[in-house]
Amino acid sequence: xxxxxxxxxxxxxxxxxxxxxxxxxxxxxxxxxxxxxxxxxxxxxxxxxxxxxxxxxxxxxxxxxxxxxxxxxxxxxxxxxxxxxxxxxxxxxxxxxxxxxxxxxxxxxxxxxxxxxxxxxxxxxxxxxxxxxxxxxxxxxxxxxxxxxxxxxxxxxxxxxxxxxxxxxxxxxxxxxxxxxxxxxxxxxxxxxxxxxx
Numbered sequence: 001x002x003x004x005x006x007x008x009x010x011x012x013x014x015x016x017x018x019x020x021x022x023x024x025x026x027x028x029x030x031x032x033x034x035x036x037x038x039x040x041x042x043x044x045x046x047x048x049x050x051x052x053x054x055x056x057x058x059x060x061x062x063x064x065x066x067x068x069x070x071x072x073x074x075x076x077x078x079x080x081x082x083x084x085x086x087x088x089x090x091x092x093x094x095x096x097x098x099x100x101x102x103x104x105x106x107x108x109x110x111x112x113x114x115x116x117x118x119x120x121x122x123x124x125x126x127x128x129x130x131x132x133x134x135x136x137x138x139x140x141x142x143x144x145x146x147x148x149x150x151x152x153x154x155x156x157x158x159x160x161x162x163x164x165x166x167x168x169x170x171x172x173x174x175x176x177x178x179x180x181x182x183x184x185x186x187x188x189x190x191x192x193x194x195x196x197x198x
Contacts, residue, residue: 024104026076027166031068031124031138031151039064039141040148046140049075055084059141059149068140068151069106069122076104079167087113087120094165101163103127107137108162123154125163130155 037046039059046059053071057064066089070080081088089108096105102125109121123139130136134155142152 023076024102024166027072027078027104027124028126028138030075031072032126034068034072034140034151035138035153036150038148038150046151054080054082057084063118063141064149065122065139065141069124072124073106073166074169077169079169083116085116085118085120086122087115087117089122089164090115090120090162092164093167096163096165099158101125101127101135101158101161102165104166106164106166107135107156108164109156109160110162126153133158135161 034046034049039046043058043060046064047057050057050059050064050067050071053067053074055064055067055070057067059067062084063086064084066081066084066086069089070082070084073080081092083089086108087110089106090110092106096102101107104127105125107123107125111120113119121139121141123137123142126136126138128136132155135158137154137156138151139154140151141149142154143149
């Protein structure tokens with residue numbers, strides 16, 4: 001499998017937890033190593049990847065986008081949350097404005113939910129942007145073939161995302177959820193009401 005930078009990614013990469021302080025490129029490399037795998041046909045591989053990253057679960061029975069982000073962060077040498085709820089990542093790391101994203105940032109679609117409430121979606125930004133201004137995100141538990149949820153790439157409108165900067169897994173860092181308040185702002189967009197968290 002090839003990454004965006006042209007380097008070959010090993011499909012088996014990331015089975016052991018990383019003990020080094022990684023780079024944000026490592027986060028995307030980890031996530032991209034699972035692209036195309038789905039919960040029906042690759043269930044054991046996904047389960048092992050999630051569990052070895054500290055998020056054991058059955059991906060055919062539970063929404064696993066947050067577990068995928070957490071496992072990818074851990075495998076790349078970054079801290080994650082122990083939560084398997086996507087919106088919990090709205091209080092992770094350091095907040096970033098929608099236009100100030102970088103490769104490896106955590107991107108949360110709050111979908112009108114508050115942090116910790118079920119119903120959002122979370123993924124990792126690749127740093128790529130298309131001609132419509134959308135940003136590319138790699139996430140687990142996305143739509144897949146034959147109804148099986150998979151690891152896939154999506155293009156998201158950055159103004160709909162809550163973006164958080166990951167925390168390196170350095171011995172002097174202790175992971176705490178951010179105390180920075182998350183404000184939910186309701187906006188009307190094309191006839192629908194959208195909640196945006198900052």
